[in-house]
Amino acid sequence: MAEVEPLPSGPQEGVEYPLTLYYCGNCTMPxxxxxxxxxxxxxxxxxxxxxxxxxxxxxxxxxxxxxxxxxxxxxxxxxxxxMRAKKKEEVEKKICLSRAPRGKRKSVTVITGLSTFGIDLKVASKFFANKFSCGSSVTGNGDEIVVQGDVKDDLFDILPEKWSEIDEDLIDDLGDQKR
Structure with missing residues (x-):
C-alpha cells in the first residue's frame, strides 16, 4: 500500500493571510x-x-x-x-360576495378574491371582525374570508372605502349559496 503524504499544516507559501472570501449578492454563495x-x-x-x-x-x-x-x-x-423563478399568473381581479346558511336562521357572509388585489387576508379578517363586531376568519382553501352574520350589503360600501384599489364595479353579488 502506498504511503499518503499528510496535509500540510500552518501557513502556506504564496498565500496571503487573512484569506478574503467574497460572496455573490445574487445567490449568496461563495x-x-x-x-x-x-x-x-x-x-x-x-x-x-x-x-x-x-x-x-x-x-x-x-x-x-x-x-x-x-x-x-x-x-x-x-x-x-x-429552484425556479415564480411566475405570477395574471388573475382576473374580482371580489365575490355570497351568503351561506349556518344552522336554521343564521347565516355567514363569504368574501372571495381579496388576495387578487394584494390584500392581506388576516388583516382584512380582523378589520371585518372589528367593524361588524362579529367573528371573522380566513378559511383553509386560501382566498376566502367568512364573516358571521349577513353583512353582504354593507361590504359594497366598506370595501372601496377601506381599500382604494377596489372599484365598486369589481364586486359581484353571488346571492345565497351553500358552502
Whole structure:
C-alpha cells in the first residue's frame, strides 16, 4: 500500500493571510459556486457590476471551458438546482360576495378574491371582525374570508372605502349559496 503524504499544516507559501472570501449578492454563495446556481447569468451580471476584478479572474479561469456546454454540465435535479423563478399568473381581479346558511336562521357572509388585489387576508379578517363586531376568519382553501352574520350589503360600501384599489364595479353579488 502506498504511503499518503499528510496535509500540510500552518501557513502556506504564496498565500496571503487573512484569506478574503467574497460572496455573490445574487445567490449568496461563495463566487466559486455561482456556476452551479440555476441563474448563473444573473450572478455574472452582479459580479461584473460589483466586483469587476473578481469577475476578470473568474472569466480568465473559465477561458479554457466552452460556455456552450454550460447548460449540459449544470445540475438539473435536487438541492437549489430545482429552484425556479415564480411566475405570477395574471388573475382576473374580482371580489365575490355570497351568503351561506349556518344552522336554521343564521347565516355567514363569504368574501372571495381579496388576495387578487394584494390584500392581506388576516388583516382584512380582523378589520371585518372589528367593524361588524362579529367573528371573522380566513378559511383553509386560501382566498376566502367568512364573516358571521349577513353583512353582504354593507361590504359594497366598506370595501372601496377601506381599500382604494377596489372599484365598486369589481364586486359581484353571488346571492345565497351553500358552502
Amino acid at each position: 463566487l466559486e459556486y455561482c456556476e452551479f446556481y440555476p441563474q448563473y447569468e444573473k450572478c455574472k451580471e452582479w459580479l461584473e457590476q460589483n466586483l469587476p476584478d473578481e469577475f476578470e479572474k473568474m472569466m480568465k479561469l473559465n477561458d479554457g471551458k466552452d460556455d456552450g456546454d454550460d447548460e449540459k454540465k449544470r445540475q438539473k435535479r435536487g438541492g437549489k438546482g430545482m
